[in-house]
Amino acid sequence: MTADDFDMDESLTLEVICSTVGARESLVLRLAQQGLLEATADETGQTLLPQRAVVELRRMQRLRRDLGVNFTGAAIIIDLVRRIEALNRELANYRD
Amino acid sequence: MASKKDFYQVLGVQRSASADEIKTAYRKLARKFHPDLNPGDKAAETRFKELQHAYDVLSDAENRKLYDQYGDDWQAVKQGGGPPPPGWQPGRGAGAGASAGAGARGGQGFDFSGFDFGSRGPEGSTPGFDIFEELFGGRTGRNTRRRARGADAEAQLEISLEEAHAGGRRSLQMQVAEVCPTCHGTGTVNENVCPTCHGAGQVAQLKTLEVNIPAGVRDGSTVRLAGQGGAGSEGQPAGDLYLHIRLRPHPVFTVHGDDLEVELPIAPWEAVLGGKVDVQKIDGKAALTIPQGAQTGQRLRLRGQGLNKRKGGRGDEYVRLKIVVPKKVSAEEQRLYEDLRKTSQFDPRNSNRH
Numbered sequence: 001m002t003a004d005d006f007d008m009d010e011s012l013t014l015e016v017i018c019s020t021v022g023a024r025e026s027l028v029l030r031l032a033q034q035g036l037l038e039a040t041a042d043e044t045g046q047t048l049l050p051q052r053a054v055v056e057l058r059r060m061q062r063l064r065r066d067l068g069v070n071f072t073g074a075a076i077i078i079d080l081v082r083r084i085e086a087l088n089r090e091l092a093n094y095r096d
Numbered sequence: 097m098a099s100k101k102d103f104y105q106v107l108g109v110q111r112s113a114s115a116d117e118i119k120t121a122y123r124k125l126a127r128k129f130h131p132d133l134n135p136g137d138k139a140a141e142t143r144f145k146e147l148q149h150a151y152d153v154l155s156d157a158e159n160r161k162l163y164d165q166y167g168d169d170w171q172a173v174k175q176g177g178g179p180p181p182p183g184w185q186p187g188r189g190a191g192a193g194a195s196a197g198a199g200a201r202g203g204q205g206f207d208f209s210g211f212d213f214g215s216r217g218p219e220g221s222t223p224g225f226d227i228f229e230e231l232f233g234g235r236t237g238r239n240t241r242r243r244a245r246g247a248d249a250e251a252q253l254e255i256s257l258e259e260a261h262a263g264g265r266r267s268l269q270m271q272v273a274e275v276c277p278t279c280h281g282t283g284t285v286n287e288n289v290c291p292t293c294h295g296a297g298q299v300a301q302l303k304t305l306e307v308n309i310p311a312g313v314r315d316g317s318t319v320r321l322a323g324q325g326g327a328g329s330e331g332q333p334a335g336d337l338y339l340h341i342r343l344r345p346h347p348v349f350t351v352h353g354d355d356l357e358v359e360l361p362i363a364p365w366e367a368v369l370g371g372k373v374d375v376q377k378i379d380g381k382a383a384l385t386i387p388q389g390a391q392t393g394q395r396l397r398l399r400g401q402g403l404n405k406r407k408g409g410r411g412d413e414y415v416r417l418k419i420v421v422p423k424k425v426s427a428e429e430q431r432l433y434e435d436l437r438k439t440s441q442f443d444p445r446n447s448n449r450h
Contacts (some may be wrong), residue, residue: 002155006310006313006317006318006320006406007318007319007320008318008320008323015426020245020248051320052318055250055318055338057252058248059132063130063132064129064133066126066130066148067123067127067130068123068127077132077133078132081132081133081135082316085135085316086316089315090317092345092350093350093351
């Protein structure tokens with residue numbers, strides 16, 4: 001995210017993320033390993049994901065469900081839409 | 097409302113279209129109007145909901161048959177087990193709520209909460225149709241965890257630059273799932289389909305939320321409001337609300353991160369002689385000293401007069417000078433300018449002179 005997010009950096013355990021969005025742990029772990037979700041580990045080796053991952057996971061799943069893209073495609077779409085939004089904001093600044 | 101439009105028209109296909117043609121048409125239009133691809137676009141969001149609604153019905157062979165036969169009343173036929181009685185009116189229950197989503201006052205809301213991993217395959221086929229699954233996620237009896245904790249919700253909220261700077265309270269209205277007051281969640285009244293919720297056991301209700309907008313939000317920020325989502329059942333915690341912030345363009349300021357920029361018109365003599373003029377700030381006015389020999393495009397910095405940052409401190413305000421000249425002048429001014437022309441050695445095309 002380019003803009004500051006609020007209460008979105010808070011680290012959540014894999015378990016909490018999975019129960020919040022109703023996803024299997026193996027799926028979320030795989031997405032994190034592929035770099036599609038931002039994940040860290042604490043000193044005990046437990047996987048942590050930021051609160052933001054909840055929103056991103058849901059977005060990926062909607063794109064997958066509605067458009068038939070896979071998770072990698074969904075992650076690329078999310079990234080590109082974000083970049084377009086940032087460009088649009090810049091553009092709006094210069095358009096006056 | 098979605099239920100009023102012909103589902104075939106919504107998808108742009110013939111009534112005789114094959115299942116594959118319907119799927120192709122849906123996918124094509126979904127790619128165009130999907131809310132995740134058009135963030136903040138209310139029209140696209142509405143279109144997409146209509147599409148989803150139409151596809152949900154027409155992609156199921158049995159429902160499609162009922163729809164072909166009974167039109168908008170197909171659902172009542174399905175649930176009631178027979179054709180609708182004369183004078184039967186589609187109620188304002190489930191069907192009416194399907195395309196409503198979440199409306200934020202003064203902004204656009206969209207309830208994305210209808211979401212459940214694995215409830216629908218990647219092919220997007222849904223056996224049967226239930227708007228509450230669309231709106232609130234969790235297929236009946238399948239994902240008890242999401243049923244217990246309130247559903248998370250996402251909404252767009254448009255705010256002014258002043259609100260982003262100072263923060264403040266906003267009330268917004270969201271569509272949330274509540275237990276149906278008529279049948280108390282059973283879906284039936286005296287062994288008939290509940291007239292209020294059409295058997296769903298839940299109704300979509302507008303709920304007014306008071307949300308605190310923290311100072312320092314920016315366009316594109318997401319604010320998580322814990323416990324402000326859908327109500328949890330049986331004492332379970334409520335879901336969270338994710339507010340995606342959009343900034344309304346400001347008539348005076350442009351925003352660059354934490355900094356603000358404003359254009360300040362000045363007269364030729366103010367530019368030459370310098371002076372003090374008032375300049376607008378996000379929270380008032382400031383006296384700005386214009387240096388002698390100021391130029392158009394020159395940027396003056398008002399340190400610490402920009403936007404409040406999220407973790408304390410403020411950005412800067414930049415004042416961009418623009419020398420403007422009067423279009424019409426009095427006879428006296430005309431004479432003074434002519435004097436100036438005679439007296440001045442200044443040649444703007446030869447910058448070595450001055």
